[in-house]
Amino acid sequence: MAIIADDAPNLAGSVITLTILAFMTYGMRMYCRISRKSWGAEDWIMTVAVVPFCVLVAGCLGGAFNGIGIHNWRLQQPENVKYQAGGQKFFLIFEVGYCAAIIPIKLSISWMLIRVAEGRKMYIYTQYAVIALFTTMNIIALIFILVNCIPVEAAWDTSLLEKGGHCQPAHVLTDVYYATTAVNIVTDWLTALMPIPLLWHVKLNHAAKVSIVGLMSLGILASVSACVRLKYTVNLTNQTDYLFAVANVVIWGFAENAVGMIVGNISTLRPLFRSLLDHTVRKPGYGSRSRGGPSKLASSYELSQNGKSGNNFTTTLSEVRDGHGTRRNSQLSDDDSRKLIFQGHDNRDILVSRQINIAYD
Structure with missing residues (x-):
């Protein structure tokens, strides 16, 4: 009652x-x-x-x-x-x-x-x-x-x-x-x-x-x-x-x-x-702040958000152009990028660009 x-x-x-x-x-x-x-x-x-x-x-x-x-x-x-x-x-x-x-x-x-x-x-x-x-x-x-x-x-x-x-x-x-x-x-x-x-x-x-x-x-x-x-x-x-x-x-x-x-x-x-917000507003694979427009890096290149900061990693996508205009995209460390640049190519007119996407709390 x-x-x-x-x-x-x-x-x-x-x-x-x-x-x-x-x-x-x-x-x-x-x-x-x-x-x-x-x-x-x-x-x-x-x-x-x-x-x-x-x-x-x-x-x-x-x-x-x-x-x-x-x-x-x-x-x-x-x-x-x-x-x-x-x-x-x-x-x-x-x-x-x-x-x-x-x-x-x-x-x-x-x-x-x-x-x-x-x-x-x-x-x-x-x-x-x-x-x-x-x-x-x-x-x-x-x-x-x-x-x-x-x-x-x-x-x-x-x-x-x-x-x-x-x-x-x-x-x-x-x-x-x-x-x-x-x-x-x-x-x-x-x-x-x-x-x-x-x-x-x-x-x-x-x-x-x-x-x-x-x-x-x-x-x-x-x-x-x-x-x-x-x-x-x-x-x-x-x-x-x-x-x-x-x-x-x-x-x-x-x-x-x-x-x-x-x-x-x-x-x-x-x-x-x-x-x-990332899942509803921002498109997967696009960086939120890129000077040259949206980033072309896939979401797998972003800093891992799982676990504590000790388990995070940073991935670099290197874009290499030689003197002949040939472009190569690869996921490399800094040392490997240098080897690729100078291996079998003319040293002239080499352009290397890198972009690192970091997601953090």
């Missing part, structure tokens, strides 16, 4: 949509990293984040069908009284899942930036400070949520309060939410803006810099979700229509985690996007 009314459909729809996008981008991330043999520490961390993220999804979807987002007058009807306790139980699961999931999700993004920094101590130490700040704050919030009511079941079973149970006043929990959200917003912005000075002096063309910085700065979207959630945090003190009031807290709290996961995954998919 389930109850769907008021804001519950909005909660369910938002959670389902963002969950699908999060797992789709995670699957693409796995394919991209495994196929290119570039699996790293940040990928393991994001994989670990999937477990608490699933707990978060369970809390949000379970709450959407068991009272969260439902007006109190509807829950007071005899057939719906059971959803009052159910909604509060799933809200507690949401709180635990939120704090547990956001730590590895943000840690994965931060770790990727640390790898990009490549030994630049100022950026690395800044990111370590960011990691320490948001990890500590969210762990404190998680501990507080678990001990907010003693026993824990008192959070949804009011009969335990009459038997000696105890819960902290609502405004105390609200203050913890405000502090945690503020820390998450600050660290989101620091993480999102760090790629700009980090890549400012890197030798890349302007378009490449803009695309990389844009991808890595998408974390601002997660910060926007946190900012919106901050507006609704005051609803935690609502005593007359509690489960309806906290629906927006759940929606935007889940969005903060889901968008963070989506952004973290998308930032690793640039090689996959470029590969799709």
Whole structure:
């Protein structure tokens, strides 16, 4: 049995949509990293984040069908009284899942930036400070949520309060939410803006810099979700229509985690996007930047994109013309090209041209 009314459909729809996008981008991330043999520490961390993220999804979807987002007058009807306790139980699961999931999700993004920094101590130490700040704050919030009511079941079973149970006043929990959200917003912005000075002096063309910085700065979207959630945090003190009031807290709290996961995954998919572009826009066998027009080299002459850079190779196609205008095309090393040029031909009017196509990440 389930109850769907008021804001519950909005909660369910938002959670389902963002969950699908999060797992789709995670699957693409796995394919991209495994196929290119570039699996790293940040990928393991994001994989670990999937477990608490699933707990978060369970809390949000379970709450959407068991009272969260439902007006109190509807829950007071005899057939719906059971959803009052159910909604509060799933809200507690949401709180635990939120704090547990956001730590590895943000840690994965931060770790990727640390790898990009490549030994630049100022950026690395800044990111370590960011990691320490948001990890500590969210762990404190998680501990507080678990001990907010003693026993824990008192959070949804009011009969335990009459038997000696105890819960902290609502405004105390609200203050913890405000502090945690503020820390998450600050660290989101620091993480999102760090790629700009980090890549400012890197030798890349302007378009490449803009695309990389844009991808890595998408974390601002997660910060926007946190900012919106901050507006609704005051609803935690609502005593007359509690489960309806906290629906927006759940929606935007889940969005903060889901968008963070989506952004973290998308930032690793640039090689996959470029590969799709090569297969759909560019014709096979043609170079993208050739002064003399399209390259006539076959795709087999390009730098291998399979595996790590240690397994790559470069192939040279030499075009040789002798004094009689005869042309020979061959796949040769530099030494073999010289032998071919001077073997059995007049040294005059010899033209040698080479073209090397290099595909890289």
